[in-house]
Amino acid sequence: MKKVLVAALAATALAGPVVADTKIGMITTLSGGGAGLGIDVRDGFMLAISQSGRDDVEVVIEDDQRKPDIAVQLSDKMIQSEKVDIMTGIIWSNLAMAVVPAATAQGVFYLSPNAGPSALAGQGCHPNYFNVAWQNDNLHEAAGAYANSAGYGNSFILAPNYPAGKDALTGYKRFFEGELAGELYTELGQTDYAAEIAQIRASGADSVFFFLPGGMGISFLKQYADSGVDLPVVGPAFSFDQGILQAVGGAALGVVNTSQWNKDLDNATNAAFVESFQAEYGRLPSLYASQGFDTANLILSALDVASPDDADAFREALRAADFDSTRGDFVFGPNHHPIQTIYAREVVQEGDVFTNKLLGAALENHADAYAGDCKM
Amino acid sequence: MSTILIIEQILNGLQSGIMLFLMAAGLTLIFGVMGLINLAHGSLYMVGAFAAAAVAGATGSFLLALVAALAAAALAGAIVEMVVIRRLYKAPHLDQVLATFALILIFSEGTRWIFGSFPLFLDVPSYLSGPIRLPGGIQYPLYRLVLIGVGLSVAIGLWWLTARTRIGIQIRAGENDREMIAALGVDISKLYTIVFALGAALAGLAGALVGAIQSVQVGMGEPVLILAFVVIVIGGIGSIKGAFIGAILVGLTDTLGGIFLPQLFKLFMETGAATQTGSALASMAVYVLMSLVLIWRPTGLFGARA
Incomplete structure (x- = not known):
């Protein structure tokens, strides 16, 4: 400090x-x-x-x-x-x-x-x-691509009800080829996800995709781990960054998330x-x-x-x-946004510290979906 | 939609309502007895959660963490009352709002100064974690059932305190006529400090209990504070019973609205649009409830004063 x-x-x-x-x-x-x-x-x-x-x-x-x-x-x-x-x-x-x-x-x-x-x-x-x-959609698109390669066919997806949340679900759906078991918008800043988790449990999904940045993701992951629902979770790096993982603790272990960067x-x-x-x-x-x-x-x-x-x-x-x-x-790219590889990472524990380990590329040399609309 | 899901959601609504009650009870006591609008009540919730996370991290004991949360919040409440709030009882509400808003900023940045900017770790103790199976095949997290139990016990304890003890009589008398009970020889300033510390301790307890399943971070108290204000307005300012009923109503409306409104819109809209419209309306549901209650009873369900 x-x-x-x-x-x-x-x-x-x-x-x-x-x-x-x-x-x-x-x-x-x-x-x-x-x-x-x-x-x-x-x-x-x-x-x-x-x-x-x-x-x-x-x-x-x-x-x-x-x-x-x-x-x-x-x-x-x-x-x-x-x-x-x-x-x-x-x-x-x-x-x-x-x-x-x-x-x-x-x-x-x-x-x-x-x-x-x-x-x-x-x-x-x-x-x-x-x-x-x-571009906001990128990491979510990579999560969709990863879900395909992991063989998920029926995802339950949720994000907060604000522009980046909508970009997130749009991005996931753009690349995910399976069915959707459910789609939910939560309140921005929501801290209790019991109601959503109950719906996930009842939905018959085989995987969960969520975009809940910051404290929202911490709350969701802790409550999800405590609920006994054990479907695999994928998400963008925003709920699994270095600052957050220590607060989530063991509840995030093994979760696959997508990022353009990792420390290794x-x-x-x-x-x-x-x-x-x-x-x-x-x-x-x-x-x-x-x-x-x-x-x-x-x-x-x-x-x-x-x-x-x-x-x-x-x-x-x-x-x-x-x-x-x-x-x-x-x-x-032509619209001044990066064309880059987005990786899948897994949450692991190294000594006392929770961190991410690189698994491999989820999307290679990926450009965003909006570049074509940019005239400059 | 299955009955199991509906029962599970009702339990969720009850649980969130009861935690809301812990916040609202202190707020309504302080407002009712002292006529003070305390915006910093959410900060005391945060103090409880941070104290619990720090003690749980150092000792590994969840019970000690709860004790620490109660003590830290009560202490913070007592200090704040003696240093700042005491000067505000005669001041207009706008001054109170201004001063207690400043307290929010001081508490938030002070907490950041001590604990840093990143969320802290606080987890459900292992003996309370995981789901249990209820009759009818419902899987429900044990910890949330414990929260309901703890909240109900506190509600009963508060009822006993206000209805059956000497200090409770003084608190109720203070609500009705503070000059008179001062004239009867009750040390009113000590009474105020006790009430404020009690309210703070309840907020701190809620923060610690909820912190175990949510994110312990700076600013965590403000969203709860807004709902707690809705609760005391619905219940009637100053009424513990009103706060209890109001909190359960708000908890149920918030939880069930979030589930059923999107489902309702799916009957006549396509899924994506229904989810968005339903979610947007669901986030307004508690405020609609508040307006309806106020139209019906302008002083709230159990409010005595206009």
Whole structure:
């Protein structure tokens, strides 16, 4: 905790007297229920910045408290009074929808380290908008593909009733070839899943797919394990990331989940990232941390080529994505969303720590379904 | 839909209602006796859950964890009452809302300062985990049955406390006429501290009990707080009996609405749209219930005061 603060302070203080050449505005969630995700993105991002040793990059970090109105205020402040060149950091799709279109329209570059709503990947794509993580549907599509390969034929699927939840079920259904034993939308922020689990028990399904990020997933998994229903569960990495697994405990062991990244992904950049993240912050990185780290390194690689003042050259440099990613080779599709391999991972216990082990690719070189609608 | 499923869902509704009662009982006592709107009641729920998770992690004992939750929440409640709340009894409701909202922020960030930003682990003890088979072949988690039992015992205990003990008489008298009981020589400020700590302890107990099957994280109390307010409005402010009936009603409406509304819409809509519409309406169901009760009885089911 203290270390993180010191790092953050150092990063902001660093910029004080020195006039930085490039100003990056990071709006992310650092307080409230979803803070773990924002803190991971920030820590991954700042790790890359400090490793680069550059003193011409200033990062302004602000907390959106997971509230769209606050995110919009912060973004106005960053663009108008701080005059940032690049923005990043937003975790949640509803906040991204409130901030990104206005920011890119004002000539700022926005690089998303997490949220990838379908609206920004298709018709609403923008030359100044890049997504370094994934389009929202991707991990769910991979879960559907994995369910096919695991031989599941009758899935019960559930997600919260909000845009990313709908993207999730759409994504799963796009690739899953079996039947649906049931389809449920739960309340956003719901904490009790007894009613849903009873329906799963009665449905005759042979597998369960769920997208319940953060605390919702913790509640669901604990209650599911306690209910005696023993159908196999698949889901996207969001309910099985490093920050959450310790709170779920043994209830998640053996669950297969899909992710574009894992800590044992075999490449030199990733090995160095995992080691240095652990050394710096004293915990294992999550996929969010890897996304923050990649986002910063992408920005740094583009800054080596051009300044954001020369927007066209800088955009080209971002598009080239000539940086060492924790995911190995990194390529952008035509709508500035990654084309990448998404893996199946399994929750395992290593000593006292619950973590994920790579099983294999669920979808190789996968692009998103909306790229065709993007005209830019 | 099978009878088994319906019975299981009714049990689920009862269980969530009874946990809601633990929250609402404290809230309604504090509101009824002191006339105070305490938005920070959800924070005391969180304090209970975090204390339980910390103690369970250190000792491995769930019973000790529950004791710690009760003690920590009661202590936090007593301190908050003496330091902050005491200054607010004469203040307008808006000031109370403002101050107790500030308390939410202080508790949340304070908890994050101590425990970090990631959710904590708290699990059902092994002797209470897993499902048991009820008559009729219903499989139901043992822990949830225990929650129903604990909640009912607390309800009976509270009834006994308010109806049959001296302090209960003072509490009820304080609700009706605080100047008069002060004039009769009851130390009203001590009474208020006790009531506040009692309400806090109940919230802390609920947080610890529910934390074992949910996520122990910063901000976990606020969604429950909103429902608890709905409960006390339905039940009538200040009435423990009202809080009990209101909590069961809200629990059942919330649970059964979430199941049956989507099913209902499936009769005349295609599945995807029915699920979405049904779920959206289900999340409004408790508020519809509240409006209906208020139209019928503007002071709530058992509310005495206008």
